[in-house]
Amino acid sequence: MKLYSVIWITLLPSLCQLQLASEYVNLNNGGSQGKCTYTFVVPQQKITGAVCVSTARFPEAFGVNRSEVEELKQELSRQQTEIEKIKRLVDVDHEVANEMDHLRRESRNMGSRLSHLHVQFLHEVLQKKNDSKEVFQGEDKVVNAISEIPILASKYRDLQEKYNFLTSLVNNQSLIIARLEEQCQQSLGRRHVDQAPSYSQSTSGALSNSSEAKKKQNRDTHGEQTDGAAHRKEILPTQATKTTSKTPVIQSEASQSEGPWTDCSEAFLAGQKSSGIYLLKPHNSNQIMQAWCDQENNGGGWTVIQRRQDGSTNFFKTWHNYKHGFGNFDNEYWLGLENIYWLTKQGNYKLLILMDDWQGRQVNAEYDQFRVEPESDFYRLRLGQYRGTAGDSLSWHNDKQFSTLDKDRDSYSEGNCAHFQKGGWWYNMCAHSNLNGVWYRGGHYRSRYQDGVYWAEFRGGAYSLKKVSMLVKPNKP
Numbered sequence: 001m002k003l004y005s006v007i008w009i010t011l012l013p014s015l016c017q018l019q020l021a022s023e024y025v026n027l028n029n030g031g032s033q034g035k036c037t038y039t040f041v042v043p044q045q046k047i048t049g050a051v052c053v054s055t056a057r058f059p060e061a062f063g064v065n066r067s068e069v070e071e072l073k074q075e076l077s078r079q080q081t082e083i084e085k086i087k088r089l090v091d092v093d094h095e096v097a098n099e100m101d102h103l104r105r106e107s108r109n110m111g112s113r114l115s116h117l118h119v120q121f122l123h124e125v126l127q128k129k130n131d132s133k134e135v136f137q138g139e140d141k142v143v144n145a146i147s148e149i150p151i152l153a154s155k156y157r158d159l160q161e162k163y164n165f166l167t168s169l170v171n172n173q174s175l176i177i178a179r180l181e182e183q184c185q186q187s188l189g190r191r192h193v194d195q196a197p198s199y200s201q202s203t204s205g206a207l208s209n210s211s212e213a214k215k216k217q218n219r220d221t222h223g224e225q226t227d228g229a230a231h232r233k234e235i236l237p238t239q240a241t242k243t244t245s246k247t248p249v250i251q252s253e254a255s256q257s258e259g260p261w262t263d264c265s266e267a268f269l270a271g272q273k274s275s276g277i278y279l280l281k282p283h284n285s286n287q288i289m290q291a292w293c294d295q296e297n298n299g300g301g302w303t304v305i306q307r308r309q310d311g312s313t314n315f316f317k318t319w320h321n322y323k324h325g326f327g328n329f330d331n332e333y334w335l336g337l338e339n340i341y342w343l344t345k346q347g348n349y350k351l352l353i354l355m356d357d358w359q360g361r362q363v364n365a366e367y368d369q370f371r372v373e374p375e376s377d378f379y380r381l382r383l384g385q386y387r388g389t390a391g392d393s394l395s396w397h398n399d400k401q402f403s404t405l406d407k408d409r410d411s412y413s414e415g416n417c418a419h420f421q422k423g424g425w426w427y428n429m430c431a432h433s434n435l436n437g438v439w440y441r442g443g444h445y446r447s448r449y450q451d452g453v454y455w456a457e458f459r460g461g462a463y464s465l466k467k468v469s470m471l472v473k474p475n476k477p
């Protein structure tokens with residue numbers, strides 16, 4: 001390039017400048033020596049034809065003709081073109097280099113992104129492994145639980161067998177107690193017969209010997225209807241005092257009642273206006289029973305068939321107990337399904353239920369018809385229309401049979417409602433009312449089941465009532 005520049009300078013059209021150019025060349029080559037030397041490096045050219053040289057502009061003296069200059073120009077132009085090409089290539093190269101840089105950077109980013117994804121992938125693989133482990137553990141637990149089911153089932157069967165055994169034991173014991181009571185009464189009866197004259201003398205003259213004997217027999221009959229504890233409570237004092245005085249129960253009887261009456265209403269109409277224990281013998285029944293007659297409240301003449309008031313009597317009893325009755329007539333008791341059957345069979349009876357809560361609220365529920373079917377139909381409940389202030393929690397039990405812990409006659413197919421409710425009742429599925437349930441003190445109670453003495457429409461199933469009584473009376477005495 002430098003060489004061509006030198007040529008360019010020396011071959012400027014204005015030859016008058018040639019001298020200056022030669023001096024420049026000489027200066028570059030150390031021309032301080034004063035010698036003037038010209039050096040031209042031009043491509044060799046073979047001149048074959050006539051060369052037209054303007055003698056005016058390119059004097060022969062310089063030894064450079066016009067065609068050579070043109071050639072140089074062309075060469076120069078070609079070189080310039082080459083230079084431009086090279087420049088463009090360089091530019092392109094530069095762009096390529098930039099592009100390469102950019103790609104390299106991008107590649108680096110991609111690399112780091114790939115590393116990141118790889119780490120993430122590894123992490124997820126580990127996580128999956130852990131999850132699989134948990135799934136396996138869960139499956140193991142399920143398998144273990146399944147394998148325990150037969151064991152639990154067999155335990156349940158064992159418990160059920162034990163329960164059945166205990167139930168039959170309770171039944172047997174109840175029968176034994178009943179038999180012992182019977183024997184006891186027979187022996188008592190023999191003693192009473194021996195002492196009949198003195199007994200007769202001690203009672204009202206209006207009573208004949210035969211009626212006294214009858215009354216004595218009535219007492220004995222009643223004894224069969226009470227449960228063991230209650231019965232012993234009443235019989236033992238009689239034994240102890242038989243030669244001197246009668247039991248309080250008998251005294252109240254003798255002073256009030258010349259019965260037996262068909263029911264308390266008949267006694268009331270006959271002038272017996274004091275509440276107490278009366279002897280009753282319903283029509284067509286050879287059973288003589290005792291019952292508390294309420295002659296002072298709600299018009300009098302009411303026969304109490306059930307009463308709860310202090311939790312003194314256990315109501316979680318067997319069929320035998322519920323059939324014959326249990327408890328104490330002057331306190332808590334159940335008259336007995338057989339007695340209720342004979343009592344309500346006599347006519348058209350109504351039922352009155354009186355309830356007190358622990359805050360002193362008193363409510364009632366009255367049903368204009370009430371009776372129970374015979375034992376062959378498991379004392380099925382027959383109930384009329386409701387009226388009252390407590391709300392109706394018994395109609396749902398209408399037409400249901402009676403169930404106890406040892407006799408499941410309810411509408412609940414999964415078990416015996418009497419087990420859950422801990423009483424005897426005309427259970428459905430299971431109860432809107434449970435007046436023979438567990439007597440809990442204070443009202444609200446905590447229990448696994450709704451087993452309190454409750455009337456759902458009054459205080460709900462989780463509230464055990466303080467006082468409850470069930471009374472019957474004929475609609476048209």
Ligand SMILES: [Ca+2]
Binds near residue numbers: 408409414415416
């Ligand atoms: Ca059942």
